[in-house]
Amino acid sequence: MKRALLAVFFIGLLAVSGLAQTYDVASDTTWPPFEWADAEGNLLGFDLDVMRCIAALQGFEINIISYDWDIIFDDVGIGRADIGASGATITDDRELKVDFSDPYWSSDQAILIRADSGLNIVTALSLGYTVGAQVETTGAGFIQGLIDAGVSVILVEYTLYPLAVLDLINGNIHAVIQDEPASVASATAEEELAIAGIIKTNEDFGFFVAEGDPNGLLPLINAGVAQLKTLGVYENLRLAYMGPGILAVEAAWKASIGLLDAGNVVDFAQSLADLANQ
Amino acid sequence: MATIWQSLELLIVKGLPTTILLTLGLLGTGLLLGFIIAFAQVYGYRPLRWFCRGYEQLFRGIPALVLILILHSGLARSFNILLPAFTSALIALGLRSSAYQSQIFRGAIQSVSQGQMMAARALGMSKIQAIRYIILPQAFRLSIPPWTNEFSSVLKDTSLASAIGVLELTKQGTLIFTRIQFVMGVKYILVILILVAFVYLVLTYAGNAALGFLENRLRIPGFEMKGKVER
Numbered sequence: 001m002k003r004a005l006l007a008v009f010f011i012g013l014l015a016v017s018g019l020a021q022t023y024d025v026a027s028d029t030t031w032p033p034f035e036w037a038d039a040e041g042n043l044l045g046f047d048l049d050v051m052r053c054i055a056a057l058q059g060f061e062i063n064i065i066s067y068d069w070d071i072i073f074d075d076v077g078i079g080r081a082d083i084g085a086s087g088a089t090i091t092d093d094r095e096l097k098v099d100f101s102d103p104y105w106s107s108d109q110a111i112l113i114r115a116d117s118g119l120n121i122v123t124a125l126s127l128g129y130t131v132g133a134q135v136e137t138t139g140a141g142f143i144q145g146l147i148d149a150g151v152s153v154i155l156v157e158y159t160l161y162p163l164a165v166l167d168l169i170n171g172n173i174h175a176v177i178q179d180e181p182a183s184v185a186s187a188t189a190e191e192e193l194a195i196a197g198i199i200k201t202n203e204d205f206g207f208f209v210a211e212g213d214p215n216g217l218l219p220l221i222n223a224g225v226a227q228l229k230t231l232g233v234y235e236n237l238r239l240a241y242m243g244p245g246i247l248a249v250e251a252a253w254k255a256s257i258g259l260l261d262a263g264n265v266v267d268f269a270q271s272l273a274d275l276a277n278q
Numbered sequence: 279m280a281t282i283w284q285s286l287e288l289l290i291v292k293g294l295p296t297t298i299l300l301t302l303g304l305l306g307t308g309l310l311l312g313f314i315i316a317f318a319q320v321y322g323y324r325p326l327r328w329f330c331r332g333y334e335q336l337f338r339g340i341p342a343l344v345l346i347l348i349l350h351s352g353l354a355r356s357f358n359i360l361l362p363a364f365t366s367a368l369i370a371l372g373l374r375s376s377a378y379q380s381q382i383f384r385g386a387i388q389s390v391s392q393g394q395m396m397a398a399r400a401l402g403m404s405k406i407q408a409i410r411y412i413i414l415p416q417a418f419r420l421s422i423p424p425w426t427n428e429f430s431s432v433l434k435d436t437s438l439a440s441a442i443g444v445l446e447l448t449k450q451g452t453l454i455f456t457r458i459q460f461v462m463g464v465k466y467i468l469v470i471l472i473l474v475a476f477v478y479l480v481l482t483y484a485g486n487a488a489l490g491f492l493e494n495r496l497r498i499p500g501f502e503m504k505g506k507v508e509r
Contacts (some may be wrong), residue, residue, distance in 0.1 A: 030456040037453040039284045039291045066453060067442050071351065082361050161432050166464050189460040246460050 016118055022028045023215065025051055026081035028069040030160055032185050033241040034087040037066070038250045040241070042257075047263065048243040049253075049272070050104060053233055053265045054224030070159055073097045079210045083217060087179065089138045089203040100211050101221045103204030104234075109139050110183035110194040112176040114168065119175065121197030129174035130154040132164035138203055146204040168204035179203075181242055188245065228265075234268035243274040254274035281462060285454045286304075286473050293450030294477065298365060300436045301316060302448060305429060307372030312379025319380065320387050320407070329462045330380070337377035343438050345370040364450075367439035375432050386421035419496050420505060426489040430482050445472055 031052075035045035043064050055062045065081060070190060076084040077097035089107070090100045096170045113119045125131065125194060133140035137156040143155040158164040164176045165186050176183075178197060187193045209217050228234040235253055240249055252275035259268040319330045337345070350366035353359040361369070390413050398408035440449035451474035455467040 029453060032457070032460055036457055036460075039281065039288070039451075041288050066443065066445055066449070068441070071443065073356065077353050078358065078360065080354065080362075141403065154375075160452060160456070162452075162459050162464070162467065165459065166467055169464050185460055190464055246457070271319065 006162075009155040019199060020059060020061045021215075022063055023052040023055075023217065024080075025062045025064045025083045025085050026072050026076055027064055027084070027086045028072060029066045030069075030162060031087055031182055032246055033181055035085070036246075038253070041160065042254075044250070044253045046105075046237055047087055047207075049237055049241075049269075050225070050228065050234070050262075051083070051085045052260060053228055053269065054221055055235070056263055057227050057246060058070050058220040058224045059155060060220065068141040069137075070270070071139065073136075073208070077210055078210055079214065082209065082215055084208040087182075087205055088208060089242070090137065090206040091141075093209070096099035097211065098208040099211055099218060100206035100208045101218050103206055104225045105205035106203075107179045107203050107205060109142060109177055109179070109201050109203075111199065112165070112168065112178070112182040112186055112193055112249075113196045114171070114185045114192055114195040116192070117174065119196060121199070124175040124196055125153050126151055128154065129155055132156045132158060132159055132167055132173040132176045133178060134161045137178065138201065139179070142199065142201065143166075143177060155189075165190070165193070187245065231266055233265055233269040235274035239273040240276040248278075249276045281458065282348050282469060282473070285458065285470055286477075288454060288457055289447060289473060289477055293471065294446040296364070296444060296446040297436050297481075299434075300364070300371075300435045300439060300444070301429075303368050304371050304375050304432050304436070307368065308375030308428070308432070309378040311372070311376035313378075313383055315376065316378035316383030316387060320489065334377045334380050337373045338381075340374075342371060342374050342435055343441060345374060346438055346442060363439070363442045363444045366437070366442060367444050369431070371435055371438070374435075378428055378431075379425070382421050382424045383417065385424070386417040389420055390416045400473050419498070422489060422493040422496070426493070428487055429489060433482055433485065434478060447477055 025048075027035045027043070027044070027045075029037050029043050031045075033045060034047045035043065035095065037043050043057060043066065045073050045137065048064055051062060051064075062083070064085075067075065067086070068088070068124070072084055072088075073084055073094055075081050081121070084098065087105075087107075088094065090103060094100070111121050111124055113124055123129075125143075131143050131153055133143060133155065140155060140157055147155060156164075156167075158167070161182065162174070164178075167173050168176050169192055175196065183195055187195050201259075207221050209215065225234070228237075238243060240252060244252075249272070252272050255275055256268050256271040259271055316336060318326050319334070330369045346367055349370045350361065350363060352359070394412055395408055398412045399405070401413070405430065436446055437448040439446055440452070443449065451470055455470040458470055460464045
């Protein structure tokens with residue numbers, strides 16, 4: 001009896017593994033609108049849905065895992081997770097640890113301040129004020145670059161972006177630097193905050209895998225991104241996530257995700273964009 | 279208000295099971311290893327005693343977070359040992375707890391007076407029998423109060439596992455307040471953190487109450503316990 005059960009178990013295991021390869025996708029899910037958890041704990045966001053659509057089109061399964069930003073490149077680099085999808089700018093330093101896909105998003109940095117502080121983008125970054133950033137982000141790198149060049153500004157780094165924003169509201173720091181869409185989300189949510197200005201850094205976001213791409217995923221991801229653009233899916237995901245606001249897109253996502261589960265990538269993105277922008 | 283209840287529900291459904299599982303795993307690992315070490319430290323031959331003393335000193339002397347990082351990130355990067363985050367936390371915190379628990383058991387065994395061992399031997403019991411039937415039943419009862427303390431500290435130590443991404447109560451809390459700050463405002467981060475603290479408080483209280491009940495049930499009235507026990 002025991003042996004029979006064991007046999008059934010192994011046959012089941014083989015059947016499951018034979019269906020489609022499942023890859024672990026690491027994402028720091030504390031960064032709307034690119035990745036976050038809704039009120040029921042569902043993980044959604046621009047990056048995650050782009051990745052889900054690529055997986056559906058290219059015929060592999062993904063399992064999204066909430067990761068801490070400060071270990072995400074290390075862990076994908078050593079193969080603890082297979083793919084990184086976390087609004088990561090492609091930089092030379094990171095290329096040492098991981099391999100990036102083709103760019104799928106272009107971003108600039110924004111400076112977030114308290115609306116009543118009277119600072120502007122120049123004064124906030126040059127008169128000895130304190131600027132917060134998430135650790136090991138390109139925003140933090142930008143401020144460090146200013147410091148190295150002799151500009152009078154102080155950098156404070158946080159493990160979580162929301163804690164930097166909280167410190168800004170509490171008056172412990174004078175500004176926060178980070179990517180534009182996330183800054184817009186913060187300024188929309190908090191009346192006290194405003195965007196002092198945009199720094200045109202022209203950064204490219206890429207998905208990333210371990211050095212040398214051991215699972216052969218980059219060609220699939222690159223082909224997938226290209227497919228999403230020709231199908232109009234990419235544009236619909238952009239319309240859904242960049243603008244309408246978190247509650248609107250969460251409701252739209254819940255109503256639409258069934259379409260993606262059924263493999264209908266195009267209708268999913270269309271429905272998401274339509275419902276979110278109603 | 280609805281969002282607050284929803285957040286509590288999410289903490290309990292998605293964070294709590296991992297926290298409880300990790301706590302039980304740690305207490306179990308610590309109990310087993312800790313007991314063996316305590317036993318070896320009291321009754322073992324000299325080299326074994328030295329080894330156990332070194333083990334206990336080592337794992338009581340390293341901060342739990344450093345131990346977790348050594349196991350999860352250090353070993354992975356240097357020797358390509360890729361443990362899942364939960365396993366890393368279980369091993370690191372389990373080793374730590376076993377060192378602390380060994381001292382609870384050692385103290386309890388040694389607090390049973392030498393005269394009892396001699397009396398048992400004089401009655402014709404072997405050393406093993408004396409340990410099994412005379413020393414351990416008393417030592418076990420004596421170790422429950424300090425073990426209750428260890429339970430409380432192990433339970434809260436599990437929050438350190440969030441540093442390597444184990445999705446337990448604390449980490450689930452950060453995911454919730456990330457969203458809450460965009461939906462309700464950044465001031466609600468405090469509300470979520472208080473909710474997380476509240477869940478730990480309830481767990482600690484429930485665990486202590488259960489162990490207190492056990493302590494009371496196993497108490498032998500009038501026997502060797504000189505202080506007054508109020509329950």
